[in-house]
Amino acid sequence: MDLAAEIYDRFSADLAEAVTGEELAAVQARHTGRRSRVKEEFRELAKLPEHERKERAVMLNGLELRMRVEVEEKTGRVRAAETARQIEHEWLDLSLPGQVPRRGAWHPLTEVERHCLDVLRRLGFERADGPEVEDAYHNFDALNIPQHHPARDLQDTFWLDAGLLMRSHTTTIQARVLGGRPRTPVKIVAAGRVYRNEAVDATHMAMFHQLEGFWLERGLALGHLKEVLVFVVRALYGDRVRMRFKPKYYPYTEPSLGLDIACTACGGDGCEACHRVGWVTIIGAGMIHPAVLREFGFDGDGMRGIAFGWGTTRMAAQWLGISKVRSLYSADHRQLAYLHRGVS
Known part of the structure; x- marks a missing residue:
């Protein structure tokens, strides 16, 4: 298995298990943050020959972008689902009369x-x-x-x-x-x-x-x-x-x-x-x-x-x-x- 497939498979497994906004933020930090495997590979580029360094950099940039996009897309779906559940739970019939105290009337x-x-x-x-x-x-x-x-x-x-x-x-x-x-x-x-x-x-x-x-x-x-x-x-x-x-x-x-x-x-x-x-x-x-x-x-x-x-x-x-x-x-x-x- 090549490097890109290895990193992406681990990312996909973690992304599939994340079901809340907090869990998705943790997945993004784990796979695209400063201590992620991708960032470690970026730091190792300096040790590679020039022709191999350029090819590896293009691959890592594309991989990082793909992971960020997938996290953002799933985050949007999760937030929409959470909003829908909140609306269903907190729904009010605004056509019903309110229960505010009477404020009186003109004489x-x-x-x-x-x-x-x-x-x-x-x-x-x-x-x-x-x-x-x-x-x-x-x-x-x-x-x-x-x-x-x-x-x-x-x-x-x-x-x-x-x-x-x-x-x-x-x-x-x-x-x-x-x-x-x-x-x-x-x-x-x-x-x-x-x-x-x-x-x-x-x-x-x-x-x-x-x-x-x-x-x-x-x-x-x-x-x-x-x-x-x-x-x-x-x-x-x-x-x-x-x-x-x-x-x-x-x-x-x-x-x-x-x-x-x-x-x-x-x-x-x-x-x-x-x-x-x-x-x-x-x-x-x-x-x-x-x-x-x-x-x-x-x-x-x-x-x-x-x-x-x-x-x-x-x-x-x-x-x-x-x-x-x-x-x-x-x-x-x-x-x-x-x-x-x-x-x-």
Whole structure:
């Protein structure tokens, strides 16, 4: 038996017995490593005649390469088999629901507010925020509600020290934004808590939530306001909702209007769900009063504004089908979870 056959036969026998990655690495080290028979033969080349040395070197190089290739090929097959066994042993059905702990959900009022904000963002409105503790100027005076105005009785609020008060509506944010003399056009939506000094009953709270938007630009007219309101109502209540406009009064808009929708239970005919009235006012709106525009220096060059707002507390109660808004402010997580199913 020649040298190459002798070395390869020993290698083949060891390779056949190796079944793991570690055993294959040991075979490669034993037959192609520094102390292998091949390396010893390479070191002996210097003792051979030149013509025999070249022939032996070519043979040893080819043999070493062949052994390395065979070890690598079998290593690949062994690793693939090990991976397949691991996958079979550790396989999980990823379509099954996970067992992670519940992380909670948005409060029903927050869900309603976020939905309303998403609708108005489609029209280019950007959100702005303001303080809940306000001064009389931004809450009343700047909005055409001077001292002794009857509207101050309707919006009686909680007064604090130093002439401060808890804001009675989110229109204060309109006053603050306009007071900053922004570049026009301006399209703002604001939402948050407001406070009224009212007796708490089934349908009234001393603290509740409102959302308000306004748009200031040259050439705006009542038609723009009505188109915005129709879009918003259909986006919130569906394309089949019946609606109607009616005249209203607000000190900071002129002319003013209200938007009613027909009761979804009776279609406007009157039932127990709507207390036999058939129609429910959901939005108050109007053209921003010239006195308000004049207060902030926007009364020239055809500048006009539209404003609208609604109570998200009342809207959440309508969507949930509850008559007592007090339950929306309950600290009972079980009750909130039950209500959340109706608005999500």
